[in-house]
Amino acid sequence: MPYLASDSRYASMLYNRTGRSGLKLPAISLGWWYNFGGRDVLENGRAIARRAFDMGVTHFDLANNYGPPPGSAEETFGLLLKQDFHPYRDELIISTKAGYDMWPGPYGEWGSRKYLLASLDQSLKRMGLDYVDIFYSHRPDPETPLEETMGALDSAVRQGKALYVGISNYGPEKTEEAARILRELGTPCLIHQPRYSMFDRWIEDGLLDVLTEEGIGCIVFSPLAQGQLTDRYLGGIPTGARATKTERVWLTPDDVKKNLPKAKKLNELAKQRGQSLAQMALAWVLRKPAVTSALIGASSVQQLDDNLAALNNLQFSDDELQAIEKILKS
Ligand SMILES: NC(=O)c1ccc[n+]([C@@H]2O[C@H](COP(=O)([O-])OP(=O)(O)OC[C@H]3O[C@@H](n4cnc5c(N)ncnc54)[C@H](OP(=O)(O)O)[C@@H]3O)[C@@H](O)[C@H]2O)c1
Secondary structure, three states: OOOOOOOOOOOOOOEEEOOOOOOEEEOEEEEOOOOOOOOOOHHHHHHHHHHHHHOOOOEEEOOOOOOOOOOHHHHHHHHHHHHHHHHHHHHOEEEEEEOOOOOOOOOOOOOOHHHHHHHHHHHHHHHOOOOEEEEEEOOOOOOOOHHHHHHHHHHHHHOOOEEEEEEEOOOHHHHHHHHHHHHHHOOOEEEEEOEOEOOEOHHHOOHHHHHHHHOOEEEEEOOOHHHOOOOOOOOOOOOOOHHHOOOOOOOOHHHHHHHHHHHHHHHHHHHHOOOOHHHHHHHHHHOOOOOOEEEEOOOOHHHHHHHHHHHHOOOOOHHHHHHHHHHHHO
């Protein structure tokens, strides 16, 4: 069936301005890290992507290495763009990144100009795009001069291969420095992509202040702590869940077990707010004015719908915020 996007796709989504730029992003964006790779079921990915766009999720976030195998999420996007989303290209914000291990040898990872620009060309080819909307340096490179990495981002824009640039996983000082270099080059840093959730609050310690001061947007990844801040693990670790996948070393059954008592208490609080735990966790990251968008993953349309309904209640009373603090510190 050819895809026709819903006429009501802009009816319920909230759009936030990205820092001091002209670009607005949906309060909830869809990440393609997992669930869209070569080993995943294409029709499930297609259903999630279609539903997301139908609900006003105009931003899909990719990277060169997403899959598994690496590169395959971009290939899936390329296929879906051709078959479904082609008429809607100008309604979509597509990002990709380079920084992690992608091909053998000294030019296949980190932050050299050689790697970043070659990787962007490969990404464009896999996705069948002339340009991406946002191109990121995926992680800071301790050995490459920051001028070189930022210079490569600037070149990507000047070559017409990216409209905006961003950085991911940079600490506060490096972010300040990167912002200065990019400003001097005439290509402002649009956005930073850090990890942020109730279980990982490092950005509250300086980074958010830098982003506000510099007018840089912030899209936070893993706001559900990879599923730990949802009902996914409340009754044990189900077969097929991310924590059971051995190649996915970023979330282990031990992490889940350690955090479960807090997740259970948070779930009770969410219920009192008339929300699911996932909805409360998303509202909680969005409570910070510096946060432009919560970047979620979803392995089903049902999870996506649960998450999008977070937008029905983004407000917290002081008592609720204090109760959350108490649980997180317990
Ligand atoms: N810049 C970086 O270095 C970096 C790093 C990581 C991620 N990211 C980006 O951030 C995106 C999101 O990361 P993430 O996938 O870790 O985010 P997340 O939203 O914290 O976790 C997504 C996972 O949580 C579970 N889940 C989501 N909604 C649920 C619900 N309503 N009920 C029950 N379970 C639910 C699913 O796990 P199951 O698969 O078990 O169903 C889903 O795959 C990525 O796709 C990527 O675009 C960027």
